[in-house]
Amino acid sequence: MAAERQRATIYDVAQAAGVSKSLVSLVLRNSPSVSAPRREAVLAAIKELNYRPSQAATALAGGTSQTVGVVIDDYTNLWFVELLRGLQEGLSSAGLRIAVSDRTLNAHVESDPLEGFLSTRVEALVLATEPTPAMRFPSHVPVVVAGNRETQVPGADVTASDDQLGARRAIEHLISLGHQHIGHVGGGGGASRLRRAGYLEAMQAAGLSAQVITTSPQTTEASGYQGTIELLDQAPATTAILAGNDSMAMGALAAARDQGLSVPEDLSVIGYDNSPLSDTHLLRLTTMDSRNRDLGLRVAQQVISRLADPKREAQSVSMEPTLIERGTCAAPRTR
Incomplete structure (x- = not known):
């Protein structure tokens, strides 16, 4: 037979x-x-x-898991919430789901933070954090980078908000309110570098003196607090601060309180990212909106496009941020 x-x-x-x-x-x-x-x-x-x-x-x-692995910076920094929302929404049309890993959470047991995803044979990787030397990117797995990063991933698509433009617009808003003594408290990484550049560009264009505190590499509430204390100590005439992100802005608000300053009467504060915490009734934080949900949707499109055509040229997309005015900015008080 x-x-x-x-x-x-x-x-x-x-x-x-x-x-x-x-x-x-x-x-x-x-x-x-x-x-x-x-x-x-x-x-x-x-x-x-x-x-x-x-x-x-x-x-x-294809021996994969219908899963796209997403590596983020830190679960405590909520900028990624809307990114993940848009990413999942965009991937669902292709029957794909996401799995999320904090880059630092398992650093003590995994030398390569991508290893867990690769062992489960994910279809693609989304990098929403700074690449590290330990990360090994296999050629057969598409990679899309979300956000501006210091290190480029060869062959990867990139979608990011225009951080330099956003910071410049934040400073221009403060200047339009009458502020002249404006400081910046930021951290490390590609996005922080560009936001710092936008701050310096706007201050120089207005003929104003810059005051920058860099807490590299941290961009946390605690580093925002310490950076603001240092800034106010060095430049007590400061009437406004652009924080590196919303978490750092929370620290700035706490530092202002502990220094006996009222927000926004004595000190105006602008955050960055428009994370969920910025719109809480407690904070009502004025912030730059990176449009992270839209960013997530665009990243999803890049993932699906790369799966459909693995050999296409890498694409880079820049998205324009917008200012969200809430309750932490006002004209400076006459001293």
Whole structure:
């Protein structure tokens, strides 16, 4: 009796159609991101090979997990909440879900923070943190970088808010209110560097003296507190502060309170990121909105596009931030 023909696999389909396994996965999930010619090629190969994916094969199409791994800076910095919301919303159309890892949380047990994701065979990686020398990026896994970073990842797509423009607009807003003694408390990383550059650019353009405190690499509430105490000690005439992010702005507000200053009567404070905590009734923080949900949606599009065409050229997208006026800025009090 003739041997039974071996059952076709997703690898066979990919080879016959001349596409990647990830693209076959997208076709199996009926993703709208696949072009008509490629979809037709995959469907023709499926028919020719009589390919019948099992439920497990569909879920793990191409030996992957239908999962996009997302590496963030720090769970305590809530800037990423809206990013993840937009990312999940955008990926759901392709049947993909996200898994999130804090870069520093498991640093004591994993030398490479990507290793956990790669061992579960994620379809793509989203890097919402600074790349480190320990990170090894395999060529077969698409990478998209969310936000401005000091170190570039070769071949990766990038979507980021224009941090330098945002900081410049924040300072221009404070100047329009009448402030002349404006300080900046920031931290480390690519976004912080660009926000600092935007601050300096706006201050120079207005002919004002700059006062910068850098708490590198931390961008936490605690570092914002300590940086503001230092700034007010060095420049007691300061009437306004641009903080490196909303967490640092919280520290600035606490430092102002402990120094006997009222916000915004004695000291105006602007945060950055428009994180969920900025709109709480307690804070009502004026902040620059990085449009992180929109950023997440755009990152999702880049992930899906790269899965559909792994060989396409890397893309870089810049998004324009906007000022959200709430309750922590006012004209300076006459002293």
